[in-house]
Amino acid sequence: MSLLTFLDYAAVLIFALTGSLVASRAQLDLVGFAFLAALTGIGGGTVRDVLLDRNPIFWIEQPTYLALTSAAALLVFFTAHLVESRYRLLLWLDALALGVAVAAGIGVALAVGQPAIIAILMGIVTASMGGLLRDVVCNEVPLVLKQGELYVSAAFAGASAGVLADYLDMPNTIVFGTAIVVTVILRAGSMRFGWRLPIYKNAPPKM
Amino acid sequence: MSLLTFLDYAAVLIFALTGSLVASRAQLDLVGFAFLAALTGIGGGTVRDVLLDRNPIFWIEQPTYLALTSAAALLVFFTAHLVESRYRLLLWLDALALGVAVAAGIGVALAVGQPAIIAILMGIVTASMGGLLRDVVCNEVPLVLKQGELYVSAAFAGASAGVLADYLDMPNTIVFGTAIVVTVILRAGSMRFGWRLPIYKNAPPKM
Amino acid sequence: MSLLTFLDYAAVLIFALTGSLVASRAQLDLVGFAFLAALTGIGGGTVRDVLLDRNPIFWIEQPTYLALTSAAALLVFFTAHLVESRYRLLLWLDALALGVAVAAGIGVALAVGQPAIIAILMGIVTASMGGLLRDVVCNEVPLVLKQGELYVSAAFAGASAGVLADYLDMPNTIVFGTAIVVTVILRAGSMRFGWRLPIYKNAPPKM
Numbered sequence: 076m077s078l079l080t081f082l083d084y085a086a087v088l089i090f091a092l093t094g095s096l097v098a099s100r101a102q103l104d105l106v107g108f109a110f111l112a113a114l115t116g117i118g119g120g121t122v123r124d125v126l127l128d129r130n131p132i133f134w135i136e137q138p139t140y141l142a143l144t145s146a147a148a149l150l151v152f153f154t155a156h157l158v159e160s161r162y163r164l165l166l167w168l169d170a171l172a173l174g175v176a177v178a179a180g181i182g183v184a185l186a187v188g189q190p191a192i193i194a195i196l197m198g199i200v201t202a203s204m205g206g207l208l209r210d211v212v213c214n215e216v217p218l219v220l221k222q223g224e225l226y227v228s229a230a231f232a233g234a235s236a237g238v239l240a241d242y243l244d245m246p247n248t249i250v251f252g253t254a255i256v257v258t259v260i261l262r263a264g265s266m267r268f269g270w271r272l273p274i275y276k277n278a279p280p281k282m
Numbered sequence: 283m284s285l286l287t288f289l290d291y292a293a294v295l296i297f298a299l300t301g302s303l304v305a306s307r308a309q310l311d312l313v314g315f316a317f318l319a320a321l322t323g324i325g326g327g328t329v330r331d332v333l334l335d336r337n338p339i340f341w342i343e344q345p346t347y348l349a350l351t352s353a354a355a356l357l358v359f360f361t362a363h364l365v366e367s368r369y370r371l372l373l374w375l376d377a378l379a380l381g382v383a384v385a386a387g388i389g390v391a392l393a394v395g396q397p398a399i400i401a402i403l404m405g406i407v408t409a410s411m412g413g414l415l416r417d418v419v420c421n422e423v424p425l426v427l428k429q430g431e432l433y434v435s436a437a438f439a440g441a442s443a444g445v446l447a448d449y450l451d452m453p454n455t456i457v458f459g460t461a462i463v464v465t466v467i468l469r470a471g472s473m474r475f476g477w478r479l480p481i482y483k484n485a486p487p488k489m
Numbered sequence: 490m491s492l493l494t495f496l497d498y499a500a501v502l503i504f505a506l507t508g509s510l511v512a513s514r515a516q517l518d519l520v521g522f523a524f525l526a527a528l529t530g531i532g533g534g535t536v537r538d539v540l541l542d543r544n545p546i547f548w549i550e551q552p553t554y555l556a557l558t559s560a561a562a563l564l565v566f567f568t569a570h571l572v573e574s575r576y577r578l579l580l581w582l583d584a585l586a587l588g589v590a591v592a593a594g595i596g597v598a599l600a601v602g603q604p605a606i607i608a609i610l611m612g613i614v615t616a617s618m619g620g621l622l623r624d625v626v627c628n629e630v631p632l633v634l635k636q637g638e639l640y641v642s643a644a645f646a647g648a649s650a651g652v653l654a655d656y657l658d659m660p661n662t663i664v665f666g667t668a669i670v671v672t673v674i675l676r677a678g679s680m681r682f683g684w685r686l687p688i689y690k691n692a693p694p695k696m
Contacts, residue, residue, distance in 0.1 A: 272520065326583060
């Protein structure tokens with residue numbers, strides 16, 4: 076298995092775990108867990124593949140991905156009650172998945188010869204669309220848009236750093252490692268230490 | 283017209299009726315009815331066709347589908363006030379559409395030679411995505427996620443039963459009939475008699 | 490640059506401005522502005538291209554579009570506080586974008602030889618999907634569905650008028666001009682003078 080394939084599996088698995096945790100918040104049954112795990116796990120990569128017109132889509136070519144998301148749903152269904160704070164676990168897993176999915180996203184785009192800006196965008200799309208679908212479907216406030224936290228910003232920085240490393244002809248391990256580390260550190264720093272970019276609040280709230 | 287085409291038309295029509303009923307809840311004008319009827323009616327099949335890279339998409343190849351969804355919108359616009367409980371009618375039509383769309387979904391996937399797991403998933407996607415789009419756009423609680431009811435679970439069981447019948451070399455009428463009957467009976471039983479799978483509620487609500 | 494390309498750029502830019510204005514309502518950071526500007530600006534055309542199986546998608550072929558949406562985000566981030574009523578500005582820009590995007594949508598569909606009904610639908614899809622994504626992601630009431638206002642209806646009328654002009658072998662400037670003028674006038678008249686179609690309110694609110 077190539078490193079890129081491995082990253083794709085890892086991102087799918089971790090996002091599937093976050094989807095299952097959201098399912099446990101919504102008190103769904105096991106099939107509901109599996110549905111949200113699949114939507115979150117393969118959502119970002121599916122949007123990427125549709126946009127890049129990659130055929131067949133990764134999980135249609137290799138249905139093992141669906142076995143993986145179902146296993147994640149099963150695991151969380153029977154063990155989530157052991158976790159003290161499921162929402163905190165959800166946030167940290169989501170941060171980790173974000174980094175891995177950024178790496179998988181730029182990896183796929185670079186492998187099919189896309190230019191830098193598209194590769195960066197595919198990193199962001201792969202990393203953010205699964206979680207966005209999860210949150211929109213479940214009526215949670217999308218993490219993507221949570222005020223004053225680095226999320227898309229972290230993915231953007233990580234994707235850019237990875238694409239830069241690729242441009243400098245670094246080996247793939249460095250390219251993907253850079254993307255993951257930059258993304259996760261920025262996201263984690265935002266959650267743990269409140270790192271953020273200046274937000275828009277110049278105007279009185281009259282609108 | 284092949285049986286599969288007929289099922290596709292039937293699923294589109296019934297889902298379009300549910301979309302129009304939601305439009306009547308939101309007190310839209312006739313074009314709003316037509317928009318929601320089309321989104322709900324062709325949404326699931328469109329996602330399926332995009333994922334399977336079927337070109338052209340079924341309603342672009344055959345725009346009659348759009349005439350059908352518009353007719354459904356027109357019908358509901360002028361007759362919905364005659365219905366005593368529109369929400370109950372909506373639920374029952376949705377249950378029927380769910381079954382027919384599951385059959386259409388597995389039928390299309392099997393016809394293009396997809397393996398069993400993908401066929402089952404396409405059944406679920408075709409059956410659930412139209413209603414999900416309808417509910418997300420209209421800010422209703424998605425039926426897909428309504429706590430403690432069989433919905434995706436019913437579609438999953440029906441799709442699996444249909445694919446099994448296909449694997450046993452049954453004729454198409456049996457394959458599609460099984461998928462419809464299993465899905466609708468489970469969904470209807472859940473609505474009428476409260477059938478359900480165990481839901482997740484192992485943990486205290488601290489999250 | 491062809492007239493059609495120019496319209497596509499214009500629609501993307503104006504929709505990106507509306508996305509940025511919504512980002513300013515949600516008090517996001519600059520990357521959040523850029524994300525919403527891109528989602529709104531290229532969302533409708535992306536759905537159109539995926540449905541028509543146009544490859545590559547317009548902004549993957551020509552990444553300048555993304556520079557444009559980012560510039561729109563930057564502009565709004567630093568100047569929105571100068572605007573007295575951002576929501577009103579948002580509504581008027583959205584009305585203008587609606588018209589331009591209808592023209593771009595029917596133009597693309599006619600250029601690839603689609604029949605009239607599909608061209609009309611692609612006009613509506615291009616014009617409405619970007620704003621719909623923006624509103625669903627940000628949990629705003631979708632403008633598409635705002636009760637008793639012409640929105641999809643305006644797009645439908647404008648698209649039909651443009652396609653009719655094309656059928657009468659008018660030159661492209663007339664075709665696109667008709668689509669824009671009809672759409673914008675209907676939408677603006679609905680906002681300014683309360684023009685509307687009869688809405689559905691035949692039934693008691695028992696449901």
